Amino acid sequence: MAKYTLNDFVKGDQVYHLSNSKLKMVVVKILTDENEVSCRWVDNDGRTQSVNFMPEELGKSDDLRPRIRTITLR
Numbered sequence: 001m002a003k004y005t006l007n008d009f010v011k012g013d014q015v016y017h018l019s020n021s022k023l024k025m026v027v028v029k030i031l032t033d034e035n036e037v038s039c040r041w042v043d044n045d046g047r048t049q050s051v052n053f054m055p056e057e058l059g060k061s062d063d064l065r066p067r068i069r070t071i072t073l074r
Helices: none
Strands: 014-017 020-031 036-042 048-053 058-060
């Protein structure tokens, strides 16, 4: 997993917290003055939650997808 900085995130990115990869969140705002990323998700009760995180706490959901390995035979 890569360590991200604030510049690596854009509004609309699907992310997860490094401590819980099952909870997917969406980046809704980049707070450059605070060096934080504002994320939103819907919890199990259907309520919208919004929390600010440091970029180092987050991973991008694409990082969790399986990688396809290609082998060339000669």
